Amino acid sequence: MSKIIRKRQKVITILIVFIVVFISYLILAHVNSNVFKFIRNNNNNFDTVFIITVDTLRKDHVSFYGYPYKTTPFIDMISKTGTVFENAYTVSSHTAPSHTSMFTGLYPSNHGVLRNHDSLANDIYNIKKHFEKNGFKVAGFPATNFLEGKISFDSIKDKYNDVVKGKQGWFLTASQNIERAKAWLTKETSKNDKIFFWLHLYDAHQWQKRGRMDEKYFKTIDELKKDNTYYDYQINKLNIPLEFYNSKDDLLEKIATYDAKIKMINDTLLDFFQFIINKRKGGKFLIILTSDHGEGLGNHNYDSHGKYLYNEQIKVPLVFWSNTKLIPQKREDSFISSIDLFATIVDLVNIPLSSDELKNQDGISYKDIITNDSNHNLYEKRKFCISERRPKDETELRKSWIDGRVNCIVDKKGKYIYNEKGKDEFFDLENDSFELSNIISDKQSLANSYNKKLSYETSKFKSVDIKNQNLTPKEVKELKALGYL
Numbered sequence: 001m002s003k004i005i006r007k008r009q010k011v012i013t014i015l016i017v018f019i020v021v022f023i024s025y026l027i028l029a030h031v032n033s034n035v036f037k038f039i040r041n042n043n044n045n046f047d048t049v050f051i052i053t054v055d056t057l058r059k060d061h062v063s064f065y066g067y068p069y070k071t072t073p074f075i076d077m078i079s080k081t082g083t084v085f086e087n088a089y090t091v092s093s094h095t096a097p098s099h100t101s102m103f104t105g106l107y108p109s110n111h112g113v114l115r116n117h118d119s120l121a122n123d124i125y126n127i128k129k130h131f132e133k134n135g136f137k138v139a140g141f142p143a144t145n146f147l148e149g150k151i152s153f154d155s156i157k158d159k160y161n162d163v164v165k166g167k168q169g170w171f172l173t174a175s176q177n178i179e180r181a182k183a184w185l186t187k188e189t190s191k192n193d194k195i196f197f198w199l200h201l202y203d204a205h206q207w208q209k210r211g212r213m214d215e216k217y218f219k220t221i222d223e224l225k226k227d228n229t230y231y232d233y234q235i236n237k238l239n240i241p242l243e244f245y246n247s248k249d250d251l252l253e254k255i256a257t258y259d260a261k262i263k264m265i266n267d268t269l270l271d272f273f274q275f276i277i278n279k280r281k282g283g284k285f286l287i288i289l290t291s292d293h294g295e296g297l298g299n300h301n302y303d304s305h306g307k308y309l310y311n312e313q314i315k316v317p318l319v320f321w322s323n324t325k326l327i328p329q330k331r332e333d334s335f336i337s338s339i340d341l342f343a344t345i346v347d348l349v350n351i352p353l354s355s356d357e358l359k360n361q362d363g364i365s366y367k368d369i370i371t372n373d374s375n376h377n378l379y380e381k382r383k384f385c386i387s388e389r390r391p392k393d394e395t396e397l398r399k400s401w402i403d404g405r406v407n408c409i410v411d412k413k414g415k416y417i418y419n420e421k422g423k424d425e426f427f428d429l430e431n432d433s434f435e436l437s438n439i440i441s442d443k444q445s446l447a448n449s450y451n452k453k454l455s456y457e458t459s460k461f462k463s464v465d466i467k468n469q470n471l472t473p474k475e476v477k478e479l480k481a482l483g484y485l
């Protein structure tokens with residue numbers, strides 16, 4: 001009998017142990033999932049957010065996009081642990097409209113800043129207002145006078161004159177502007193503040209001359225010029241026409257100066273990163289690096305930007321980086337426009353735009369694409385990007401431009417450029433990445449479908465009169481029937 005009792009007791013003990021283990025397992029699993037959630041959520045609480053715009057940075061001169069000369073070794077390191085967009089387009093190849101579109105999420109025609117020196121209307125919602133509303137300390141460090149205090153960020157002109165060393169002209173060099181950013185971080189922020197700022201680096205814009213660059217980069221120019229592969233790369237891989245320059249040496253000197261200035265910016269950024277990472281130890285960083293536009297450098301017989309909408313001017317580098325796990329390391333193929341930056345950045349920081357605010361946006365959030373959110377439906381957000389050319393005016397630089405509106409639509413396969421008073425163009429980007437051969441008359445119906453999409457998109461622009469687009473009354477009727485107009 002006692003044997004049976006002992007056996008029962010043993011079974012009961014085993015059962016109790018099993019139940020205790022099982023309940024403990026459930027409790028632990030619950031705690032673990034909460035801990036996991038806490039870590040995930042906490043990753044969103046960025047307290048150090050900044051956007052760096054490297055003015056006039058052509059995507060194909062950046063080494064992490066395949067340029068074989070090491071122009072951006074530090075930024076390459078960032079790119080290796082961040083999300084790099086392969087198909088990022090700016091909405092304008094002109095400085096003020098392009099930046100204003102990043103900060104407002106609107107096309108230039110919709111925010112109204114069409115030229116440098118224009119000011120953004122006070123009632124237009126923007127990234128600076130949004131971060132401030134959400135408790136961040138905010139500052140903008142534009143390197144040029146014509147952006148100072150005009151495109152959403154308050155003017156800080158003359159505020160940090162005491163820290164800016166060397167000659168100040170109409171623009172500040174990368175190291176001078178970074179001195180201002182360092183002074184702001186030191187004097188006006190503490191480690192407990194959440195901060196958001198914009199840092200603009202202008203030196204590459206002034207690539208035609210060596211002026212205002214640290215002399216140690218003269219060596220970089222000379223080394224590039226001596227490299228036997230360098231000239232061939234410019235001519236054969238980047239399609240730069242020698243005849244655009246006075247001589248082979250003129251071409252080499254100017255392009256190598258462009259690359260050396262990019263390298264100088266890269267090195268100054270490394271210095272700044274060391275400073276801010278030390279200053280905000282333990283901080284959760286989100287950094288966005290991009291450009292407002294590229295540069296002609298002689299392609300399409302043009303050495304500047306603003307006049308055309310070819311890819312060397314509107315395709316830009318774009319990297320998201322963080323020291324948290326939220327931003328994965330990857331190369332992202334989706335098309336993204338500079339108007340998407342506002343909605344994307346604030347969404348990543350966990351202060352998304354409200355549904356009412358989103359209604360007023362031209363841009364959309366790419367948070368789920370960047371973070372590989374399993375809830376997103378894995379379709380590409382944007383099938384194409386749209387850009388607008390800066391309007392012509394009577395200044396010396398723009399006197400020769402063809403008047404009228406110029407817009408373009410670009411997707412993976414092609415690009416259509418609508419030219420109100422000039423010739424429209426259509427390019428097969430799969431076989432003609434340099435946009436050399438206008439095939440509009442050979443591919444009429446395909447070109448037409450691009451033009452219709454473009455007309456529909458630009459018809460939503462505030463300042464565009466649909467009559468100015470090349471639509472026949474029949475096409476207007478068609479678009480109306482489709483609900484487009």
Ligand SMILES: [Zn+2]
Binds near residue numbers: 096293
């Ligand atoms: Zn610019």
